[in-house]
Amino acid sequence: MATARCSILTRRRLPLMTGIAACSLLLAACSGTAQQTAPPGDASAAASSTGPAAPGEVGTATQNPGAAPAATAGTITLEVGSATGAKEFHYDKTTITEPAGHKIKLKFVNHTDPKDEVGHNWVLVKAGQEAAVVASGQAAGDDKDWLNVDDPHIVAHTQLIEGNQSNTVTFTAAPGTYTYLCTFPGHYAAGEKGTLVIK
Ligand SMILES: [Cu+2]
Known part of the structure; x- marks a missing residue:
């Protein structure tokens, strides 16, 4: 099918790149097949995305740890992103300091290319419990997206999301120093x- 369209165009002596681009446009226009090129696991996000450049939001979660302060003077909105490369493992923010007594609405964005199939999450843990949470996530396994949601050391967490997806978590945390980390193995x-830091 694609070959037929392209040969028609090239017989008209269009430059090669123009022919390919026009061919792609024709394919996209005459059928829905262009929609089916998303990698496995990304289909729902692609369908729910409101714009081509906006990462697909995969859901929201609200968590309130027991130690949370009662006062909520207002909601603080934050965004943290992953690195873009398939072999880059860091967040785009490494230290965040916020005042106590607020609800925090944190949007985590996986900035990798969906084709690379690199999953990331954002998991807030009590200081000193990082290794324990990573280990319990490993034990939970792939079926649980590498996270033991019942681990008592977890204060808040997003879902494990693929490239070009986002997930928002709302939580409150008592004053203190916390670590956020990704529990995907390695x-x-x-x-x-x-x-x-909440202070
Ligand atoms: Cu990760």
Whole structure:
């Protein structure tokens, strides 16, 4: 099908690149097949995306740890992103400091290319419990997206998301120093972590 369209165009002696581009346009215009090129696991995000440049939001979660302060003077909105490269393991913010007594609405964006199929999450843990949370995530396995959601050391977490997806978590945290990290195997050890200070 594609070959037929392209040969028609090239017989008209269009430059090669123009022919390819026009061919792609024709294919996209005459059928829905262009929609089916998303990698596995990304289909729902692609369908729910409101714009071509906006990462697909995969859901929201609200968590309130027991130690949360009662006062909520207002909601603080934050965004943290992953690195863009398939073999880069760090967040785009490594230290975040916020005042106590607020609800925090944090949007995590996986900035990798969906074709690379690199999953990341954002998991807030009590200081000193990083290795334990990573280990419990490993034990939970792929079926649980490498996260034991019942781990008592987890204060808040997003879902594990693929490239060009986002996930928002809303939580409150008592004053203190926390670590956020990715529990996908190997990522924390490679440097995908940061510090959140509530004071
Ligand atoms: Cu990761």
